[in-house]
């Protein structure tokens with residue numbers, strides 16, 4: 637089943653064309669890594685798809701009423717802004733908001749989803765800590781847990797593993813891969829192409845104002861694409877432990 641469909645999506649910001657004619661479908665079971673150089677339009681694409689930015693063309697998510705959108709997709713923005721000094725548990729519980737009607741409080745099922753999200757991200761020891769007093773990486777993990785607690789078919793995350801230590805980066809990529817394996821879908825913008833190659837089922841490379849490549853990691857991380865869009869050379873090997881990718885030199 638298709639969870640996100642973009643048809644000829646274009647975004648202009650301050651009269652500048654940022655993205656032109658993006659058409660893609662994301663289906664359940666996919667863990668999509670959205671990759672591309674700084675300024676390529678990864679954040680812009682996700683925000684437009686969510687209906688958070690004016691755009692031309694069609695996004696199936698943006699077309700939904702706000703409440704339905706909140707039940708269809710969870711969003712972890714790049715800015716790790718936690719506005720209030722609430723506990724981690726309360727922050728994660730905010731992910732249940734789209735499922736609560738009016739002034740209705742959380743029920744046992746909602747609390748169970750919060751517990752699961754905290755456990756999935758290894759946050760039980762931090763459960764009663766004040767979220768604004770956590771480290772940057774801990775705050776990122778709490779915001780991922782909030783997105784997980786939303787229990788949506790699609791999770792969209794903007795650089796979710798930036799600032800996490802290696803173990804937390806790998807664990808978070810495994811959480812996303814598992815969600816996809818369970819029949820949901822994840823779209824995450826990523827700068828770590830090595831982790832993207834190892835964990836994503838599909839990479840969408842943005843460059844030159846649109847989709848420069850779309851396919852499996854091996855199909856997308858070709859020497860030609862890396863030179864043309866990222867201006868780097870790289871080593872890519874398939875090993876018994878999975879693909880290993882290492883950028884090597886800048887190509888000018």
Ligand SMILES: Nc1ncnc2c1ncn2[C@@H]1O[C@H](COP(=O)(O)OP(=O)(O)OP(=O)(O)O)[C@@H](O)[C@H]1O
Pocket residue numbers: 649650654672673674675676677678679680681
């Ligand atoms: N509000 C805005 N007004 C004008 N231009 C903007 C605005 N927001 C972003 N841009 C421009 O749009 C382009 C794409 O930005 P975007 O944040 O989508 O890139 P990105 O691929 O997510 O980059 P990064 O990897 O650095 O996070 C950039 O050139 C940026 O300067």
